[in-house]
Amino acid sequence: KAGVTQTPRYLIKTRGQQVTLSCSPISGHRSVSWYQQTPGQGLQFLFEYFSETQRNKGNFPGRFSGRQFSNSRSEMNVSTLELGDSALYLCASSLDTGGTEAFFGQGTRLTVV
């Protein structure tokens, strides 16, 4: 069974640009969550999508957005990039929402210069 796939693995962008990250969950999983990991703030929840609907949202500015497609694949978008957006972005997929095990991808390392 294929795991959670995140693409790309590494990304370098310039301040002011926008970026789109992709996450393909485990087959059959309907919930996809996104997290930002930085040395200073640790792991912070961005949002969760379940059956194409955003169910939960963390405390991030509107520059961070996401969506989920009918095949459960998810994308997150960050517009007007800032240096502080440099982070490891992790995607987690779950069979269902609430309490079930979350399986994480290897993350996308975003560097904003």
Place this chain on the structure above:
Amino acid sequence: AQTVTQSQPEMSVQEAETVTLSCTYDTSENNYYLFWYKQPPSRQMILVIRQEAYKQQNATENRFSVNFQKAAKSFSLKISDSQLGDTAMYFCAFMKQANSKLTFGKGITLSVRP
């Protein structure tokens, strides 16, 4: 809002010995889940162990076990017979029932010495 606290930033243990990683949390919820995740240098977060708050029995998974004290809001992880492959960052995490959002602690870096 929930908070998860891991007060030890780093720990070191000799191979084959036992180590305990501490975690405390704060919540007003009665039904929730607690997790320990491992993040090796490869960056992939791997679930180590899971505990349902309504279960009094402490969860165990092979060499990994927890000491769950609900009243004290404490959730420590014991690793027995430590192996070199256990070297990683370990995160304690909280999840409300019927909610997929994980709230993580800051993590602890565990080094296993040969």
